Amino acid sequence: MSHEGQGSCFWFTLPLHPSEGVGRESEPDTTANLLVIEDDPSVARVLKDTLTEAGYRVDLAYDGASALAKLARHRYGAVTVDLGLPDMSGFEVIHALREQHATQHTPVLVVTGTVERGQVALEGYLEDIAWLAKPIQVHHLLALLSEKLHAQPTRLSLLHIEDDSDLHAVINTMLSPHADCEHAINVAMARRALGQRRYDAVILDIGLPDGDGWELLEQIRQQQPEASIIILSGQSISEADQHRVEAVFLKSRITSEQLLEAVQQRTQLALMEGKE
Template sequence: VSHELRTPLTSISGALGLVAGGALGALPAQAQQMIAIAQKNSQRLTHLINDLLDMEKIAAGKLHFEMQPQALMPLIEQALEANRAYGAERRVTLVLAGAAPSAEVRVDSQRLMQVLANLLSNAIKFSPEGGTVNVTVDATAKKATVSVADHGPGIPAAFRDRIFQKFSQADASDTRQKGGTGLGLAITRELVERMGGSIGFESVQGDGARFFFELPLWHPAATGAAMGALGAEEAGAPRILVVEDEPDVAQVLGLMLTRGGYQVDVVGSGAEALAALQQTPYAAVSLDLMLPDISGLEVIRQVRQRPETADLPIVVVSAKMEEGRLAINGDFSGIDWLAKPINENRLLTLIERQLSTTNAPHPRVLHVEDDADLHQVVRAMVGKRFDFELATTLQEARARVALERFDVVILDLSLPDGSGWDLLPEIRQRQPETRVVILSGADMTADEARKVEAVLLKSQVSPRELLDALNTRIQSSKPKGIHS
């Protein structure tokens, strides 16, 4: 059911998004208005289906979590930024009223973002026009508390006992007007509790509501062994060495790269960096130029002199970027430059570019998918940078993998004559350097996701995610020991 719901919905929302974005040229004003209405309602349908499927997975005990230590505030700030546009639509301002800069928690970052999105969107929906939603983060020795408060009508006393139940709505007519499924708070409670926390609320009818959740703090010093085990679980993702002596900057860089799907090691000096590079094969290095012992430029020179790291991709992250460029004077290739303060998208783009091969001007992609409409949408999403071929059955895909060379295989798991998983061993055997991207209607377990290079959920895929998945091909000349 997940596959059958999400596949056509992906075609609909993807096609509408492309048309609304001007991919087919300018539209008349009335047509643009109709497309915008259709796109908005396809997004509503996507949220409903995702909520229903999440609720079903919770009931079946099949909701999977990737628990990792995370700095809390960057996640809070990202959630605020992601919901500002929705607030602006309803003329509601989001305000961070209190912060806990050093708070770290062990959570699934995507699930925590889902919790925050649910609470923020609820607060925005029920705020008066011109109102504010205040987000506050407090931390004690053992826990962090995140509060989301609005100044709307509040929660009726008769509804408070049922507020976290499935399909509960305080006022059916009002909720229909505001939009919503009655599942958001039920899912939110389950997610918070599965991450070891608790959730509650306070409300005075007519004077707004305050929802809050508490999470136990993560103390790295007491849990080094657990962190080591966690890193081992992620084996297979490219490992990046971050060389940065400022702890706050190192933490932010580490979080950005971890969220981008990389394993990360952090060192604070040039000597530590050189030692780490001798002991561990890295896919790339993020390097500050101003280090407490030797300069970053000297690190670059020594790295380039060693045969095993001569071609290692380096991204220089420095406040003195231009001085570094002048000092190095173009002597070494494979170096990108990023000025502080750091832009997350720019950082990930540079890392991806450094890790991607440029040997093929038009990399070949085999899309294994039995829905022709979805194939057309996917091709339109990625533009003309890739040569796409289509296989609609497992048998056809097997024949093409046996006879042709592909840089990437985009694989649906539900095919008319079998499972896409059955093709994976043949890809690995015949074309070991080919990357496999799962584009599926169903969520993966962590073990399943580690078998391939990328997993994208059909109902949530965007052109940016598709391009990232296709572009991120580790160099064929990468140091020995690094596995795609």
């Protein structure tokens, strides 16, 4: 309602639409997420308070079933396990971890009063497993966690430039145990993605709906100097063009082992050069 000479007020709302790429560079760091599996509430609380003060984000599970449910829904940088759980043994939880692709390399810290007996029971599953005897010494707990988390292999970050969504789904499934594989379906989308984050490797198709994949080569070399470029094409590539990239494969003949080896080869070399 308005009155002459007094002016008017108006209210309105506008929908907020996030721009493309928002959140891509701020993906959560799951290495700081820990799961504490402990049936004693007082011990669980001490562990959670200690780890939270050290900067970790901590979830609690008081039995094996709830622990496995949380592990199925969330990714954790490491897990602490008490061997004496009410519904199943800590051994069974660790075996279940090692049998799943997503968690088979997750570091495990066993918190127990019987270290020697536990090590014998877990023979064959000792990779990435550390041992902490009760009563818990805080400095030892934090040192072990830091050691295991920093020793963890980092997941590779890939950009797959391919207009065939079905083929991308196959490649993503092949590489998912080892890498996060983003998808760009054309040259324009690829250019935006290349300018937004760093990739360990770029898997490139030559025939794209809005241009030639070779058009992206200069931008990749400039903006992603440490990334390996892998051509995955349905057509043969000339010998001269093969020398412009790290690897060339035909779509009809590629295996997951070949593709992963090609991705890792330059990545590992870059890591070695960085340590010199």
